[in-house]
Amino acid sequence: DAGVIQSPRHEVTEMGQEVTLRCKPISGHNSLFWYRQTMMRGLELLIYFNNNVPIDDSGMPEDRFSAKMPNASFSTLKIQPSEPRDSAVYFCASSAYGTSGRASYEQYFGPGTRLTVT
Amino acid sequence: GQNIDQPTEMTATEGAIVQINCTYQTSGFNGLFWYQQHAGEAPTFLSYNVLDGLEEKGRFSSFLSRSKGYSYLLLKELQMKDSASYLCAVNDGGANNLFFGTGTRLTVIP
Numbered sequence: 001d002a003g004v005i006q007s008p009r010h011e012v013t014e015m016g017q018e019v020t021l022r023c024k025p026i027s028g029h030n031s032l033f034w035y036r037q038t039m040m041r042g043l044e045l046l047i048y049f050n051n052n053v054p055i056d057d058s059g060m061p062e063d064r065f066s067a068k069m070p071n072a073s074f075s076t077l078k079i080q081p082s083e084p085r086d087s088a089v090y091f092c093a094s095s096a097y098g099t100s101g102r103a104s105y106e107q108y109f110g111p112g113t114r115l116t117v118t
Numbered sequence: 119g120q121n122i123d124q125p126t127e128m129t130a131t132e133g134a135i136v137q138i139n140c141t142y143q144t145s146g147f148n149g150l151f152w153y154q155q156h157a158g159e160a161p162t163f164l165s166y167n168v169l170d171g172l173e174e175k176g177r178f179s180s181f182l183s184r185s186k187g188y189s190y191l192l193l194k195e196l197q198m199k200d201s202a203s204y205l206c207a208v209n210d211g212g213a214n215n216l217f218f219g220t221g222t223r224l225t226v227i228p
């Protein structure tokens with residue numbers, strides 16, 4: 001399996017521009033998680049989906065952030081307009097919810113997108 | 119809310135043993151994970167505990183006490199490549215998401 005795929009790996013943009021991050025979960029996984037990681041705040045859960053349905057978006061910082069999962073193999077996280085404080089590494093992770101024991105909760109992380117907003 | 123506490127940084131010597139502690143206060147409990155994250159890379163799974171006791175996997179072991187809300191990760195025969203952040207994460211049984219601690223950055227010195 002190719003693992004969780006994220007694109008782009010690096011993104012540099014100017015304040016006010018729209019940014020779209022993409023994620024392809026592991027085939028067969030039905031849960032998808034978006035995280036943001038900074039030195040100051042560590043790994044923060046932004047939103048997660050089960051079977052393409054958003055379950056908890058309480059971690060989304062504000063209305064500038066939105067996430068979609070139109071099908072089981074693709075999700076996007078969009079920031080519009082972007083601000084310098086959005087600079088961070090954004091990780092996507094997936095898991096096989098509904099299986100038994102550890103497998104249901106173990107999350108597999110993608111390589112991340114390093115976002116820099118100037 | 120959920121609270122996961124870990125030391126911010128630790129330093130240990132190559133060949134030695136180091137113990138990284140994690141305490142948690144969550145509304146419920148349905149398993150604790152340890153992840154390893156090298157600088158600039160993604161977190162990767164290390165260990166899982168859902169029952170009290172010690173789980174051993176090669177040089178790494180993880181311990182859980184549910185009554186104390188406490189876990190530790192034990193790394194033996196430290197190698198330079200073990201320099202990384204170690205993240206403790208808990209599932210509270212309410213849903214399938216994990217609550218992560220801020221991580222412990224371990225530096226292994228010669």
